[in-house]
Amino acid sequence: MDNYGEFTQSIFNLKDSVSELRAIWKDQTAPSYEAIHENFERFSFNTWQQNLVAVEMHELVKENYSESEFDQMLDKLSARLAEL
Secondary structure (H helix, E strand, O other), rough: OOOHHHHHHHHHHHHHHHHHHHHHHHHHHHHHHHHHHHHHHHHHHHHHHHHHHHHHHHHHHHHHOOOOHHHHHHHHHHHHHHOO
């Protein structure tokens, strides 16, 4: 077989392989991607929920944080330690 014939045969083999690959993708691989996609959606949703909770907690702490109260408590603790 000359080079042109070998090349032509290779092209036909590739076409057959692509057709087989498409069939496998459609029948076997693609359905598994749906489950993976759903898992990623759940994971992303849960991660985002954790982020929202963290932001809420941060805002809550900022609203209720009193630096002077914190300093007073540190002073009391320091005094107790000094007494020991």
